[in-house]
Amino acid sequence: MTTLEQATRYEPVIGLEVHVELGTRxxxxxxxxxxxxxxxxxxxxxVCLGQPGSLxxxxxRAVEYAISLGLALGCEISPWSQFHRKNYFYPDMPKNxxxxxxxxxxxxxxxxxxxxxxxxxxxxxxxxxxxxxxxKSLHVGTSGRIHGADYSLVDYNRAGIPLLEVVSExxxxxxxxxxxxxxxxxAIVLALGISDAKLEEGSMRCDANISVRPVGHTxxxxxxxxxxxxxxxxxxxxxxxEIARQTAQLRDGQPVVQxxxxxxxxxxxxxxxxxxxxxxxxxxxxxxxxxxxxxDRAWVDQLRDGLPELPAAxxxxxxxxxxxxxGQVALLYASGLAGLxxxxxxxGAPAGQAANWLANEVTSWRNEHGTAPITGAQLAELIALxxxxxxxxxxxxxxxxxxxxxxxxxxxxxxxxxFRQISDEGELGRIIDQVIAEQAAAAQRVRDGNPKAIGALxxxxxxxxxxKANPALVNRLLSExxxx
Amino acid sequence: MSLITKTAAELRDxxxxxxxxxxxxxxAHLDRIHATDARVHAFLRTTDETALAHAADVDRRIAAGxxxxxxxGVPLALKDILCTKGVETTCAxxxxxxxxxxxxxxxxxxxxxxxxxxxxxxxxxEFAMGSSTENSAFGPTRNPxxxxxxxxxxxxxxxAAVASYGAPLAIGTDTGGSIxxxxxxxxxxxxxxxxxxxxxxxxxxFASSLDQxxxxxxxxxxxxxxxxxxxxxxxxxxxxxxxxxxxxRTSLEQGxxxxxxxxxxxxxxxxxxxxGVATRVNEAIGRLGKLGAxxxxxxxxxxxxxxxxxYLIAPSECSSNLSRYDGVRYGLRRPGETAEEMMARTRGExxxxxxxxxVMVGTYALSAGYYxxxxxxxxxxRTLIIRDxxxxxQQCDVLxxxxxxxxxxxxxxxxxxxxxxxxxxxxxxxxxxxxAPALSLPVGLDDAGLPVGLQIMAPVLGEAVLFRVARAVEAxxxxxxxxxxPVAVEVPR
Numbered sequence: 011m012t013t014l015e016q017a018t019r020y021e022p023v024i025g026l027e028v029h030v031e032l033g034t035r036x037x038x039x040x041x042x043x044x045x046x047x048x049x050x051x052x053x054x055x056x057v058c059l060g061q062p063g064s065l066x067x068x069x070x071r072a073v074e075y076a077i078s079l080g081l082a083l084g085c086e087i088s089p090w091s092q093f094h095r096k097n098y099f100y101p102d103m104p105k106n107x108x109x110x111x112x113x114x115x116x117x118x119x120x121x122x123x124x125x126x127x128x129x130x131x132x133x134x135x136x137x138x139x140x141x142x143x144x145x146k147s148l149h150v151g152t153s154g155r156i157h158g159a160d161y162s163l164v165d166y167n168r169a170g171i172p173l174l175e176v177v178s179e180x181x182x183x184x185x186x187x188x189x190x191x192x193x194x195x196x197a198i199v200l201a202l203g204i205s206d207a208k209l210e211e212g213s214m215r216c217d218a219n220i221s222v223r224p225v226g227h228t229x230x231x232x233x234x235x236x237x238x239x240x241x242x243x244x245x246x247x248x249x250x251x252e253i254a255r256q257t258a259q260l261r262d263g264q265p266v267v268q269x270x271x272x273x274x275x276x277x278x279x280x281x282x283x284x285x286x287x288x289x290x291x292x293x294x295x296x297x298x299x300x301x302x303x304x305x306d307r308a309w310v311d312q313l314r315d316g317l318p319e320l321p322a323a324x325x326x327x328x329x330x331x332x333x334x335x336x337g338q339v340a341l342l343y344a345s346g347l348a349g350l351x352x353x354x355x356x357x358g359a360p361a362g363q364a365a366n367w368l369a370n371e372v373t374s375w376r377n378e379h380g381t382a383p384i385t386g387a388q389l390a391e392l393i394a395l396x397x398x399x400x401x402x403x404x405x406x407x408x409x410x411x412x413x414x415x416x417x418x419x420x421x422x423x424x425x426x427x428x429f430r431q432i433s434d435e436g437e438l439g440r441i442i443d444q445v446i447a448e449q450a451a452a453a454q455r456v457r458d459g460n461p462k463a464i465g466a467l468x469x470x471x472x473x474x475x476x477x478k479a480n481p482a483l484v485n486r487l488l489s490e491x492x493x494x
Numbered sequence: 495m496s497l498i499t500k501t502a503a504e505l506r507d508x509x510x511x512x513x514x515x516x517x518x519x520x521x522a523h524l525d526r527i528h529a530t531d532a533r534v535h536a537f538l539r540t541t542d543e544t545a546l547a548h549a550a551d552v553d554r555r556i557a558a559g560x561x562x563x564x565x566x567g568v569p570l571a572l573k574d575i576l577c578t579k580g581v582e583t584t585c586a587x588x589x590x591x592x593x594x595x596x597x598x599x600x601x602x603x604x605x606x607x608x609x610x611x612x613x614x615x616x617x618x619x620e621f622a623m624g625s626s627t628e629n630s631a632f633g634p635t636r637n638p639x640x641x642x643x644x645x646x647x648x649x650x651x652x653x654a655a656v657a658s659y660g661a662p663l664a665i666g667t668d669t670g671g672s673i674x675x676x677x678x679x680x681x682x683x684x685x686x687x688x689x690x691x692x693x694x695x696x697x698x699x700f701a702s703s704l705d706q707x708x709x710x711x712x713x714x715x716x717x718x719x720x721x722x723x724x725x726x727x728x729x730x731x732x733x734x735x736x737x738x739x740x741x742x743r744t745s746l747e748q749g750x751x752x753x754x755x756x757x758x759x760x761x762x763x764x765x766x767x768x769x770g771v772a773t774r775v776n777e778a779i780g781r782l783g784k785l786g787a788x789x790x791x792x793x794x795x796x797x798x799x800x801x802x803x804x805y806l807i808a809p810s811e812c813s814s815n816l817s818r819y820d821g822v823r824y825g826l827r828r829p830g831e832t833a834e835e836m837m838a839r840t841r842g843e844x845x846x847x848x849x850x851x852x853v854m855v856g857t858y859a860l861s862a863g864y865y866x867x868x869x870x871x872x873x874x875x876r877t878l879i880i881r882d883x884x885x886x887x888q889q890c891d892v893l894x895x896x897x898x899x900x901x902x903x904x905x906x907x908x909x910x911x912x913x914x915x916x917x918x919x920x921x922x923x924x925x926x927x928x929x930a931p932a933l934s935l936p937v938g939l940d941d942a943g944l945p946v947g948l949q950i951m952a953p954v955l956g957e958a959v960l961f962r963v964a965r966a967v968e969a970x971x972x973x974x975x976x977x978x979x980p981v982a983v984e985v986p987r
Contacts, residue, residue, distance in 0.1 A: 063583075065731050
């Protein structure tokens with residue numbers, strides 16, 4: 011290796027293809043339910059099973075969702091678009107073609123601004139198009155793949171569920187940007203309410219096209235497609251791994267092979283899935299069973315007017331209005347708790363405290379249980395109880411847990427469980443005197459001028475009071491009694 | 495009284511008035527089929543039990559004064575490419591030999607609502623690909639006029655069923671002439687409606703942008719009756735036109751006086767057009783003139799390219815439409831070591847040679863690098879043909895031509911020569927490409943005693959004028975649809 015080659019710096023070029031499973035009640039081209047959990051092949055009909063003679067009819071709600079996402083991404087909504095057939099044989103595809111959009115998709119040319127450490131980056135959106143999902147195969151046998159399987163079972167419940175494919179321009183330059191892009195896209199999809207966008211469950215799926223090239227070059231390097239990233243974190247890891255792998259390859263003077271690679275989350279690396287020797291020929295042609303999609307201008311305008319506040323705008327507004335840090339707002343927004351923050355503030359809670367409770371206790375509950383069943387008013391009430399000294403922070407945490415478990419409002423829980431903090435000097439004084447009598451040795455050390463010894467006494471008071479003593483008051487009363 | 499020689503309209507009226515029962519009508523036709531079909535092979539299966547049950551139900555309702563449909567008690571033969579719930583629908587293919595659909599085609603539902611009685615499912619070229627019904631996996635159908643000849647195709651079974659008096663009505667499908675050409679070869683009236691006027695839901699697709707369901711009958715009036723029963727918007731077919739089905743019977747007898755009839759220059763001569771056909775067609779045009787129509791000569795300059803365009807577009811769509819027959823979900827399955835091998839074996843053994851030929855041509859025409867030269871180019875030709883028709887209809891109300899360049903040919907005669915077979919459709923294909931309605935009706939026999947068909951074409955949604963002109967020609971021609979000749983199926987008078 012020459013010094014010159016060693017010195018070459020490489021930059022990654024990344025584009026993402028994200029599939030979003032739409033939360034419509036029925037499938038893309040038939041009336042079958044899209045709900046999960048049905049016995050295999052019970053959410054099917056002649057249309058989504060590709061029975062001879064059956065014909066597709068476009069789901070208007072899916073079109074509405076596609077237009078909404080396009081508008082949110084600043085795309086142009088095509089006044090006319092069409093569906094093509096993508097032809098290839100695979101057992102989980104009932105017709106052996108997938109109805110998809112090809113040369114004229116419903117949304118073209120938008121962008122997504124993502125926040126990274128280096129500031130805001132604008133990533134171009136090439137297109138958003140509509141298509142139908144395939145069924146699911148279960149390959150029984152040691153390989154777990156179709157090759158080498160003893161036999162395969164197919165469940166067509168998922169076949170025909172509407173998907174949007176969001177294709178980015180190759181504008182992404184780091185794993186962090188890739189993560190930010192996916193996070194932001196997910197937030198937009200959630201804000202629009204068009205999908206539950208769960209990467210872990212496959213209702214949002216992300217493939218990454220990654221290449222590297224020497225810094226300063228304008229020609230793209232050989233592209234590798236990486237699949238099977240089931241979280242934002244695993245996307246970041248896969249992209250980092252792939253950048254390092256390709257860079258090392260080039261530094262060693264080895265070419266990068268154009269191929270599809272599979273991300274192994276456990277092993278933390280990618281491996282070859284299939285090498286594309288030639289471009290696969292899908293023999294796309296316009297689906298003669300469907301007519302062109304011509305969304306009415308007025309309808310598009312109505313959808314544009316009806317768009318909810320999008321995440322970037324919402325975050326900006328919250329940060330401005332509440333004087334919170336952008337990072338904290340982003341975190342709350344990403345975890346879907348920003349609405350609660352607004353409600354709590356509206357119910358009188360100080361924004362900073364509400365944000366802290368949400369970012370810590372509420373978030374960890376939500377991470378564990380999947381939901382955070384608390385209202386803004388309940389959170390505001392809890393904060394008020396802490397502020398007025400009724401509850402210690404520690405007790406407030408217990409109360410919050412009960413609120414989240416559905417036991418009632420904070421005040422009534424605190425009352426019922428006898429959690430009210432003891433802030434009465436007389437009552438507390440009696441407990442303190444008892445503790446001083448019991449722990450005479452420790453009390454003497456404090457009197458002798460060893461302030462650290464007070465800790466043991468405070469602890470004993472808290473125990474005796476079953477944690478209900480107002481800690482500030484305990485400290486003051488102890489200090490007064492034991493002053494040298 | 496012979497029930498089998500009555501028209502559908504007559505039978506409906508007799509049954510409706512209670513003079514004849516639906517049950518005896520259906521039984522008479524089933525008896526007729528069982529007596530002749532060993533020789534004709536119009537049917538792949540008869541549906542005696544369900545037919546008689548339906549007929550009994552019609553009789554019960556008539557006796558009770560309850561409402562019955564427009565075609566109450568009229569026997570009907572259904573091409574075996576329309577899905578019938580629980581009843582085998584094979585498309586005359588091994589690959590669907592035992593396939594029983596879980597649902598009824600919209601057309602089948604409409605026929606049931608009309609109380610037409612389906613007496614059986616008729617033979618066809620496999621997946622409607624062919625012009626002679628010789629491409630059926632279950633053996634050819636023979637022409638009732640001459641059992642040594644083909645009935646045409648692909649709706650040859652439906653045409654032969656009507657021509658042999660097994661049913662007064664039949665449903666066919668027409669992708670490039672598959673209703674009109676067999677109607678012409680069997681001395682019948684056959685009509686292809688405007689694309690989108692009859693639902694395709696439950697019609698097993700051959701070429702989706704061209705396929706249409708239509709009526710076959712022994713008279714224009716009966717064809718009109720059946721057309722009205724099956725036409726109409728269907729929300730589960732996205733290509734269905736959202737209009738009321740045209741009323742064609744009100745104006746049926748209004749004659750042709752003052753109508754402008756266009757003679758298509760490109761269709762008046764040319765290779766393969768038999769003299770016998772040309773003679774009868776010219777006589778029919780002469781009669782139209784005598785009846786007061788203005789005969790004008792028009793040109794469809796791109797029509798000569800229609801066959802070429804058709805044999806790219808139809809196979810392309812077919813290659814994709816037939817992909818679903820892979821042994822995974824229904825129909826034939828031939829086991830293999832891998833899924834791919836299973837699919838390949840199933841398709842290899844399940845499809846006949848003509849289907850394979852078209853799947854291969856279509857796969858090729860859609861391939862990267864060839865798409866523009868073949869499929870896209872064919873679509874451009876299609877657009878030019880549509881414009882040709884638009885221009886022609888500036889000068890006339892309907893167009894006329896022969897339906898087929900020849901009368902019925904001998905079994906086996908063209909099997910080895912696909913191109914010769916494809917040229918059967920040279921006059922019928924342009925209407926499919928344009929999505930416009932067209933009809934064939936018999937205008938006499940050639941010197942060999944075989945029926946000749948006249949094709950009438952009308953603009954999109956021009957069904958009323960189409961039937962009206964046909965009726966005028968029919969009245970003037972007085973064609974007798976009973977097959978006759980030394981090797982014909984005998985029909986008791």
